[in-house]
Amino acid sequence: MLSTYFAEHKERFLNELFELLRIPSVSADSKFKPDMRRAAEFVRDKLTAAGLDNAALHETPGHPVVYAEKLIDDALPTVLVYGHYDVQPADPYELWNTPPFEPTIRNERIYARGSCDDKGQFYMHVKALEAMLATDGLPCNVKVMIEGEEEIGSDHLGNFVAANRDKLKCDVILISDTSIIANDVPSIEAGLRGLSYVEVEVVGPNRDLHSGVYGGAVHNPLNVLCQMIASLHDEKGRITIPGFYDKVDELTPEERAALAEAPFDEEEYKRDLNLKAVFGEEGYSSPERASIRPTLDVNGIWGGYIGEGAKTVLPGKAQAKISMRLVPRQDPDEITELFTKHFISIAPPTVTVTVTPHHGGQPYVTPTDSVEFEAARRAFREAWGKEAIPTRGGGSIPIVALFEQELGVKSILMGFGLDIDALHSPNESYGLFNFYKGIETIPYFYKHYAELKKTGVEA
Amino acid sequence: MLSTYFAEHKERFLNELFELLRIPSVSADSKFKPDMRRAAEFVRDKLTAAGLDNAALHETPGHPVVYAEKLIDDALPTVLVYGHYDVQPADPYELWNTPPFEPTIRNERIYARGSCDDKGQFYMHVKALEAMLATDGLPCNVKVMIEGEEEIGSDHLGNFVAANRDKLKCDVILISDTSIIANDVPSIEAGLRGLSYVEVEVVGPNRDLHSGVYGGAVHNPLNVLCQMIASLHDEKGRITIPGFYDKVDELTPEERAALAEAPFDEEEYKRDLNLKAVFGEEGYSSPERASIRPTLDVNGIWGGYIGEGAKTVLPGKAQAKISMRLVPRQDPDEITELFTKHFISIAPPTVTVTVTPHHGGQPYVTPTDSVEFEAARRAFREAWGKEAIPTRGGGSIPIVALFEQELGVKSILMGFGLDIDALHSPNESYGLFNFYKGIETIPYFYKHYAELKKTGVEA
Known part of the structure; x- marks a missing residue:
C-alpha cells in the first residue's frame, strides 16, 4: 500500500533530497558547471532507481536535460512531469543563517538553496512515482523531463522540445513549481505572469570625475538613471510606457469576485x-x-562608489536591472521593445543609454473547467480533505507557454510551496509537511486523471 | 643658485616622490594603517633631510600629523605649509592601466594614486624648501604641517590645530591642492565650495522577495529611492530642498563678468x-x-542583484551616497539638517528612511586684494611669465575654513594640478611639467611675500 511505503521510506526520501541539495547546481554561474552535471546525473540515477525506463542526459548547447519514461499502455493517457534541477545563485551568502548548500532542518523546515525551487518540489514526483511503481503500479503512462536552465530562461529547452515532439507527446503536463495559499488553504495556480527582463546602462562622461571639480556642470549618470526610472511610474502606480497596457485585459467583476474568495x-x-x-x-x-x-x-x-566611507566621485556610468511581470496577451518581446524604445526616448541629450534584454517569458492561463484541472482539484480533496482554490500566480514559468505551443497541451501547476519559502532569497526553505504532503497528493492526481479520462466525466 | 640646484637634483626629486607614491596610504581603509604610518615617517625624514627642525609625528586618535619648522627670525613673517599624505581609495583597481601604487611615466605624466592629490603637490614644497635652504636661504619663517586624514574629513586635525595654536601661529597658510586652468593659463583659486555628504538607506520589506510573487503589491525600495532622488532636482536643474538656496549669494554682474574672463x-x-x-x-x-x-x-x-545575468528579486533595501557642494554662507551642518529633514519628509509611508551624515566642509573665499594673494600672483608672473587668473574652484578643502577660524589667517591656494589629472578616479596623474614648475614657483612666493610684508606695498 502506498501509505505504508511512504511511512517506511520517509527518511530515505529526505536523505536523498539532502544529497541533491548539497550539489550547488547554479546554472547562471559557469564556475558551477561540473556541479550542474553532477546534479543531472543524480536525477537520472534516481529516476532509474525509481523504476523508470531510458533515464538519460540529453545534451544541449547549455546544461543537459534529464529525461525518463514509463510507458505501460498506449490506451492510457500520458502525463509529462516537468521540473528543473538548477537553482538561483545563493548570493549574498552572508545573509544565510546556515550555508545555502548544506541543508539544515529548523522548525520543521528544510533550509537550502533549491529546497523548494525546484529540487524539493520535483523530487516529490520522483518519489511518488517510485512509490506507485513499487506498490499499486501506474494508472497512466509517465514521462519525466527535468531541465537545468529554468533559472536562466530555459534558453535551450525550446529547441529540445521542438526536436523531440514525438518523444514528449502527452495529454497533460504536471508541474510542481508554484505555491499554495497556506497549509490549511490548498490552492492550484490557474495563471502565471509573463516576464520581460532588461539591463540598462546610462553613460555620461568618459571617466569617473571629481564631484567638486565637475559637479553641477556635468550631468551625473546616477541622478539621470534615478530620474528615468522614477518616470516609469505615475503617481497612481501605473506604468508610463506608451502602449504598455494595450493588451492587458480587465477582469470582469465576477472574475475578480471569484479571485477575492481566496483568503488574504x-x-x-x-x-x-x-x-x-x-x-x-x-x-x-x-x-x-x-x-x-x-x-x-x-x-x-x-554605480559610483559603494565602498565604506565617503568618496566624492561623479561616476561615468550607472546601471540597473529592470523586470516587468506581464499578464495574458502581453507579449514579452513586444513589451521589451516598448520598454527599450521608451527608455531611450526619455534619456536626456547628455547621456548615452543602452538597453540589453535578458530572457523573457510568456504569461499563461489554464482553464479551470478542464479534466486536468478537475483531476488536480480531486487530488487535493482526497489528500487534504479540503477544496483547493484556483489562484492566479504572480511569478513566471516561461516554459509553460512554450509547452502549449509546441506540444499542444495544457500544464497543471500543482505546486506545494508557501509564500514564506523565500525563493530566490537568502534562507530559502521548504516545509517538511509540504514535501511529504506533496508526495502523498501526486498519486491521487494520476488516479483521478486516469478515471476522468476513461469515464469522460467533466468537472 | 636655485636653478642650478633644481637642475642637479631633478631626478632625485622625482625618485623620492615615486618612493612616496609606492606607499598605499589610503586613510579610509583600516587595512592600510601600517602604510599610513610608513608614509608619515617618510615625510618626516624628508623634512629633516631638507634642513627643517623638529620634524616629528604627532599622534591623533586617527592618523598622525607630520610637523616640522624652520624658524629663522622673529621679525620675519611666517608661512605655514599645509598638505596631506593620505590618498583616496584606488578602487576600482581594474580600471587602472598600470597599478595605482606603482608610479609609471607615460606621455610626460606620472600615473599613480596621489600623484597629484596631494603627494605630488605637497612634495613640491618639501623640495622647494630643501633647495632654498641649500642655496640662498629662507626669506620667511616656515612651518610645515602634513596631515593624514584629508580624504576622510580631517576629523582630528581640528583638535590638533586648536591644541597647538601657538606652535602653528603664522601669517599665511600656503596650500598646493588645487588646479590651474591650463599649463599656458596659470590661475589661483580664490574660493572653494563647501561639502555636505550623506548616506541614505531606504528599507521596505524585511527580506529580499521574489519579484513575481510580491511585485506590484510591495513597494520596491529601489524604485522608491530612485523616485526620492529624482525629486531632489526640478526641471530647471535646481535643488528642491526647502531652504537650500536661502544663504546662496548671487554674484553681481561685475563679479560674474570677471570670472567669465577665465578662458573656457x-x-x-x-x-x-x-x-x-x-x-x-x-x-x-x-x-x-x-x-x-x-x-x-x-x-x-x-541595491538588489548586481551580479551577472538576471535575478528576479524585489530587494529589501536600497542605499545611496549623496553629496552637496556648497557656496559661501551655506553651512554644511545646516544643509545636512535641511537635507535630512526633507529626505525623510518625502519618503512614502511604505518605507523607513535613514540618513547618516559623513564629514562635511565649510565653503571658503580668499580676498584677491590681499598681500598674500598678490605674492602668489607675482610668483606666477615671475616663474611663468604670465598673469595668473583668479578662479573659484568647485572642490572642497574643508580644513581651510577651520584654519581661518582657529588661526585667524587666510590660506593661499597655489595649486598646480590640471582638470585632466583625474583626482579620485582611476589613472590619476600629474604632469612632470607641473611638478617641476611648481617647485620652481614656490620660492618666488616666499620672496615676494617677504618683500611685500616688509614694504607694505599692496596689490
Whole structure:
C-alpha cells in the first residue's frame, strides 16, 4: 500500500533530497558547471532507481536535460512531469543563517538553496512515482523531463522540445513549481505572469570625475538613471510606457469576485514582511496587484562608489536591472521593445543609454473547467480533505507557454510551496509537511486523471 | 643658485616622490594603517633631510600629523605649509592601466594614486624648501604641517590645530591642492565650495522577495529611492530642498563678468569628457555651475542583484551616497539638517528612511586684494611669465575654513594640478611639467611675500 511505503521510506526520501541539495547546481554561474552535471546525473540515477525506463542526459548547447519514461499502455493517457534541477545563485551568502548548500532542518523546515525551487518540489514526483511503481503500479503512462536552465530562461529547452515532439507527446503536463495559499488553504495556480527582463546602462562622461571639480556642470549618470526610472511610474502606480497596457485585459467583476474568495489577511501580510504599508496600482487589491496586473520592478541598481566611507566621485556610468511581470496577451518581446524604445526616448541629450534584454517569458492561463484541472482539484480533496482554490500566480514559468505551443497541451501547476519559502532569497526553505504532503497528493492526481479520462466525466 | 640646484637634483626629486607614491596610504581603509604610518615617517625624514627642525609625528586618535619648522627670525613673517599624505581609495583597481601604487611615466605624466592629490603637490614644497635652504636661504619663517586624514574629513586635525595654536601661529597658510586652468593659463583659486555628504538607506520589506510573487503589491525600495532622488532636482536643474538656496549669494554682474574672463572652451570640455551635451542649473555657464553654484550629486547607489545575468528579486533595501557642494554662507551642518529633514519628509509611508551624515566642509573665499594673494600672483608672473587668473574652484578643502577660524589667517591656494589629472578616479596623474614648475614657483612666493610684508606695498 502506498501509505505504508511512504511511512517506511520517509527518511530515505529526505536523505536523498539532502544529497541533491548539497550539489550547488547554479546554472547562471559557469564556475558551477561540473556541479550542474553532477546534479543531472543524480536525477537520472534516481529516476532509474525509481523504476523508470531510458533515464538519460540529453545534451544541449547549455546544461543537459534529464529525461525518463514509463510507458505501460498506449490506451492510457500520458502525463509529462516537468521540473528543473538548477537553482538561483545563493548570493549574498552572508545573509544565510546556515550555508545555502548544506541543508539544515529548523522548525520543521528544510533550509537550502533549491529546497523548494525546484529540487524539493520535483523530487516529490520522483518519489511518488517510485512509490506507485513499487506498490499499486501506474494508472497512466509517465514521462519525466527535468531541465537545468529554468533559472536562466530555459534558453535551450525550446529547441529540445521542438526536436523531440514525438518523444514528449502527452495529454497533460504536471508541474510542481508554484505555491499554495497556506497549509490549511490548498490552492492550484490557474495563471502565471509573463516576464520581460532588461539591463540598462546610462553613460555620461568618459571617466569617473571629481564631484567638486565637475559637479553641477556635468550631468551625473546616477541622478539621470534615478530620474528615468522614477518616470516609469505615475503617481497612481501605473506604468508610463506608451502602449504598455494595450493588451492587458480587465477582469470582469465576477472574475475578480471569484479571485477575492481566496483568503488574504493584509495585516498578516504586512506583519510577515514587516511592511509599514502596502502599495501598488490604484484601484486593485494586493493579491490582484501581484497576479492579474503587470508590474515594473528594479531588481538591481549600481554605480559610483559603494565602498565604506565617503568618496566624492561623479561616476561615468550607472546601471540597473529592470523586470516587468506581464499578464495574458502581453507579449514579452513586444513589451521589451516598448520598454527599450521608451527608455531611450526619455534619456536626456547628455547621456548615452543602452538597453540589453535578458530572457523573457510568456504569461499563461489554464482553464479551470478542464479534466486536468478537475483531476488536480480531486487530488487535493482526497489528500487534504479540503477544496483547493484556483489562484492566479504572480511569478513566471516561461516554459509553460512554450509547452502549449509546441506540444499542444495544457500544464497543471500543482505546486506545494508557501509564500514564506523565500525563493530566490537568502534562507530559502521548504516545509517538511509540504514535501511529504506533496508526495502523498501526486498519486491521487494520476488516479483521478486516469478515471476522468476513461469515464469522460467533466468537472 | 636655485636653478642650478633644481637642475642637479631633478631626478632625485622625482625618485623620492615615486618612493612616496609606492606607499598605499589610503586613510579610509583600516587595512592600510601600517602604510599610513610608513608614509608619515617618510615625510618626516624628508623634512629633516631638507634642513627643517623638529620634524616629528604627532599622534591623533586617527592618523598622525607630520610637523616640522624652520624658524629663522622673529621679525620675519611666517608661512605655514599645509598638505596631506593620505590618498583616496584606488578602487576600482581594474580600471587602472598600470597599478595605482606603482608610479609609471607615460606621455610626460606620472600615473599613480596621489600623484597629484596631494603627494605630488605637497612634495613640491618639501623640495622647494630643501633647495632654498641649500642655496640662498629662507626669506620667511616656515612651518610645515602634513596631515593624514584629508580624504576622510580631517576629523582630528581640528583638535590638533586648536591644541597647538601657538606652535602653528603664522601669517599665511600656503596650500598646493588645487588646479590651474591650463599649463599656458596659470590661475589661483580664490574660493572653494563647501561639502555636505550623506548616506541614505531606504528599507521596505524585511527580506529580499521574489519579484513575481510580491511585485506590484510591495513597494520596491529601489524604485522608491530612485523616485526620492529624482525629486531632489526640478526641471530647471535646481535643488528642491526647502531652504537650500536661502544663504546662496548671487554674484553681481561685475563679479560674474570677471570670472567669465577665465578662458573656457565648451567644445574642448565636451571633447575631453566625451560628453554629448553639458547640463546644469538654468541661467548659469558651465564654469559657474561648477564653482559659484551649489550642487547635489549621487556619488554611489546600490541595491538588489548586481551580479551577472538576471535575478528576479524585489530587494529589501536600497542605499545611496549623496553629496552637496556648497557656496559661501551655506553651512554644511545646516544643509545636512535641511537635507535630512526633507529626505525623510518625502519618503512614502511604505518605507523607513535613514540618513547618516559623513564629514562635511565649510565653503571658503580668499580676498584677491590681499598681500598674500598678490605674492602668489607675482610668483606666477615671475616663474611663468604670465598673469595668473583668479578662479573659484568647485572642490572642497574643508580644513581651510577651520584654519581661518582657529588661526585667524587666510590660506593661499597655489595649486598646480590640471582638470585632466583625474583626482579620485582611476589613472590619476600629474604632469612632470607641473611638478617641476611648481617647485620652481614656490620660492618666488616666499620672496615676494617677504618683500611685500616688509614694504607694505599692496596689490
